[in-house]
């Protein structure tokens with residue numbers, strides 16, 4: 379992983395929102411499913427041009443990234459700041475898990491049609507009789 383000290387921020391992409399989904403079709407060299415990460419934001423030089431950047435991040439790269447972030451918070455801000463970040467992350471785990479469980483219970487997590495119709499219509503081959 380590149381050390382951030384050595385990376386110059388030249389017109390950075392300012393991320394204002396994000397979404398993630400485990401992509402079972404994209405495996406890293408360790409055989410783990412990668413993560414599709416969508417970033418929403420704009421270039422610093424183009425504040426009125428919001429765009430979406432789709433990325434695929436191998437899980438091992440994500441682990442490196444999170445490790446580097448945790449280390450920097452610990453190094454620069456101390457234990458309490460790192461614990462606060464971990465607590466914040468855990469609360470997002472719970473919120474996302476609840477949303478995922480609700481979507482599965484409503485048969486909305488298999489395809490876009492299922493998602494948009496509240497589980498009554500599907501383009502994934504799932505029939506209502508199978509529910």
Ligand SMILES: [Zn+2]
Nearest residue numbers: 489492500502
């Ligand atoms: Zn479906």
